[in-house]
């Protein structure tokens with residue numbers, strides 16, 4: 001399966017379960033892999049036929065910057081739903097990293113993988 005990817009997209013957000021986290025904005029890092037048949041844009045050389053990674057990035061920045069959740073799981077799920085539905089994807093893997101949240105770890109977070117089902121849910 002072909003993919004389009006976004007790696008290391010940094011977005012600041014209000015996120016976390018502790019009181020001190022409710023008073024600051026933290027940098028989150030997004031890595032996405034999105035299933036897409038890249039043979040079509042390769043044949044036409046047209047941006048209109050692509051899964052436009054800039055458009056996906058802009059949408060994520062817009063959403064995440066105004067979001068307010070406790071858990072990274074919740075934010076990851078919402079982001080996956082938005083990207084799957086708005087960009088008509090059948091498959092997506094999304095890694096959401098929270099750098100520096102745990103002393104001694106470079107980053108912590110979640111990786112989720114979603115497949116579009118017959119009834120249209122991601």
Ligand SMILES: Nc1nc2c(c(=O)[nH]1)N=C([C@H](O)[C@@H](O)CO)CN2
Nearest residue numbers: 016017018070071072073098101102
């Ligand atoms: N599985 C998770 N574990 C934890 C989360 C989370 O969102 N998902 N969040 C925290 C705190 O907000 C932490 O990031 C602050 O250091 C702890 N564990």
